[in-house]
Amino acid sequence: MKFILYLFLFLCVLSACKKDAPNNQQVSNLSAQIEALLKRTDSLYGSVSFSAASLTEFSKTIDSLNNQLQLVRIQVNGLKTELQSENANVDFLTKKLNSLLQQYEILLNTINTLFFKISNKSSTLSIGLEVYYPMDNNVNDISGHGFNGTNYGATLIKDRYDRPNSAYLFNGKSDFIQTNYPGILGGANRALSFWAKLDPVDIKSFSGMSAVSWGPATDGHRFDGYFNFSAIGPTSNIGASAITYKTISNINDNTWHHYVYMINAIDPKVKDIKIYQDGYLLETILDTYDLTLKVNTKEGAPLKIGKCSVPNDPSYFKGAIDEVRVYGRALSISEIRYLAAD
Numbered sequence: 001m002k003f004i005l006y007l008f009l010f011l012c013v014l015s016a017c018k019k020d021a022p023n024n025q026q027v028s029n030l031s032a033q034i035e036a037l038l039k040r041t042d043s044l045y046g047s048v049s050f051s052a053a054s055l056t057e058f059s060k061t062i063d064s065l066n067n068q069l070q071l072v073r074i075q076v077n078g079l080k081t082e083l084q085s086e087n088a089n090v091d092f093l094t095k096k097l098n099s100l101l102q103q104y105e106i107l108l109n110t111i112n113t114l115f116f117k118i119s120n121k122s123s124t125l126s127i128g129l130e131v132y133y134p135m136d137n138n139v140n141d142i143s144g145h146g147f148n149g150t151n152y153g154a155t156l157i158k159d160r161y162d163r164p165n166s167a168y169l170f171n172g173k174s175d176f177i178q179t180n181y182p183g184i185l186g187g188a189n190r191a192l193s194f195w196a197k198l199d200p201v202d203i204k205s206f207s208g209m210s211a212v213s214w215g216p217a218t219d220g221h222r223f224d225g226y227f228n229f230s231a232i233g234p235t236s237n238i239g240a241s242a243i244t245y246k247t248i249s250n251i252n253d254n255t256w257h258h259y260v261y262m263i264n265a266i267d268p269k270v271k272d273i274k275i276y277q278d279g280y281l282l283e284t285i286l287d288t289y290d291l292t293l294k295v296n297t298k299e300g301a302p303l304k305i306g307k308c309s310v311p312n313d314p315s316y317f318k319g320a321i322d323e324v325r326v327y328g329r330a331l332s333i334s335e336i337r338y339l340a341a342d
Contacts, residue, residue, distance in 0.1 A: 026090045027083065033097060034080050037104065038073070065111055072103055108163065125338065128329035131181050133305070135322050137165045139177050147181035147303075154306055159322050160195060160256035168306070172199065172209070172318025176307035182299045183214030183223060184328055191262040191327040192225050193339050198319040200254040208235070210308035210315040211259075212324055214301060215239070217310040221298040224308065225261045226315070227251065231286040234259060236273035239310070241293035243270050245282035256322070258340040264330035268295045279333075279340035 079093055079100070132143040137156065139149035151168070153175035159166035170176065184190035196211055208228050215222035219240035226237040228244070233251065235244040249257060260276040271291045275282045301309040305324055308315040325339070 026094075027088070030090060030094055030097065031080075031083055034076060034083065037097070037101060038076050038080065065107060068103075069107055072100055072107065075100055105163075124332075125335055128327045130184065130326045130328050131179070131303070131324070132326075133177075133179075133324040135159070135167050135324070139168075139179075139305075141179070141181070145181075147179050149177045149179040149305065151177050157320060160197075167195070167320050167322035169320045170306040170317045172316045174316065176314075176316065177305040179303045179305070181214070181303045181326070183297060183303050184326065185215075185297045185299055187263070187266075187268050187295045187297075188328065189263050189265075189330045190223070191260055191325075191329065191331045191336075192223070193258070193260045193323070193325040193327070193331075193336075194225060195256050195258050195322040196319060197254065197256045198227065198251050200252045208237075208315045209317045209319075210237075210304075210306075211317050211321055212303065212305050212326075213307070213309040213315075214303040215297045215299075215309055216301045217312065218298065220293040220296050222301070222309060223261075223295070223297045225259065226308075227317075229287060229289065233286050234261075234275045234277065234282065236261060236270050236275060238270050238273075238293060238295050238297070240290060241270040242287075242289045243273070243285060243291065244287045245275050246284040246286050247277045247282060248280055249278060251277075256320075260331065260336050260339070262330055262336075263295065269293060270295065276336050276340070279337035 075096075079097060082088055083090075083093055129143050131141045131145060131147045133139055133141055133149060135156075139151050141147040141149070154168040154170050154177060155175075156165040157167050157169045158164055168175075168177065192212055194212055198209075208226065210224050210226050212225040213222065215238075217239060220238050222237070222239040224235070224237040226235040226242070227233070229235040229237060229242040231244045233244045233246055235242050247257075249255070251257065258276075258278050260274075262274045262276070263272060264274065265272040269291060270293060271288075273295070303309070303326070305321060306317045331339075
C-alpha cells in the first residue's frame, strides 16, 4: 500500500514539474532579455551623459533624451524586480518589456541621428568624408554626396550592438553591394574604414575575400580592403601586389572587429598601405607578393562591398560588414581609435 502511495505522490510531483517547466523557461528567457536591454540602456545612458557634458550647443536636446532614457532604465529595473517575485505575471511583464523595447528603439534612432549631426558639425571626422554607408535598413550613402548603393542578395542582420537591420550578411558566393562611387584614385592619400565579422568556419580555407574594393583588374590599379591572400589575415591588395598582416585579435573569432586600410605616403607601394585592427596598427607580416608595384588606382570599376571590383575575380566575402566609410585623406590615430570605439 505504501508503495502505491509513494508512486502516486511521485507521479503528482513529476506532473507538477512538467507543468512548471515551460513557465520556468519563459522566466529564464524574459530575464535574459531584461538583462540585455538593461546593459544596452546603461551603455547608451553613459554615452549620452558624456555628450551632454561636452557639447553645450546640443545640451537641451540631449538632456531631454537623457531624461527619457533614464525613465526607460528605471522601468526596466522595475521589470527585473517584478520578475523575481513568486507571483510574477510573465505574460504581462513580456508585454511591458516589448513596449519598453519599442521606446528604446525610438530613442536610439533619435540619438543616432543627433550624434551624426554633432559629428558633422564639430568633429574632424566629417572632413574629407567621401562616402558613408551606415547600413541602417538600406545601402544609402549619408555623406551628402549621393553615392547610394544597390544590394544584390546581402541580408540585413543585427549589428555589434544587437540593433536589428543595421548590418549586412554576405554568403560568400553571390551577395554584394554595388555603388557608383569611383573611389580615391591614383596614389592619393586615403582611408577605408569598416566593421567586419568574418565567418568563423570558412575563414580556415585561406580563400581570398574582398570586403570593400574599387578599381580595375590591371596591375596596381585596384584598392582592396581584403582578407587572406595566401595566409589568414587582413591584406592590402592592389592587383598583382599584396601584403598580409597578423592581427592582434583573431579575425575568425565570430566577433565584430574594426578595420582601417590607409595610405599616408608619397608615391606609395602596397607595403605603404597601413592596416589597423580595432584601433591598433598591424606590423607583423605573414605573407607578401611582389612589393615593387606602385599604388595607382584607376577609375572604371566603382566601389563594391562584399566582392572584389574585378569581374573575373569576384573574391566574394563570407561574413558581415557594417559602417563603410571612405576618406580622401589619411586619418589620425585618435580618429581611427574613435571610429574603433564608436
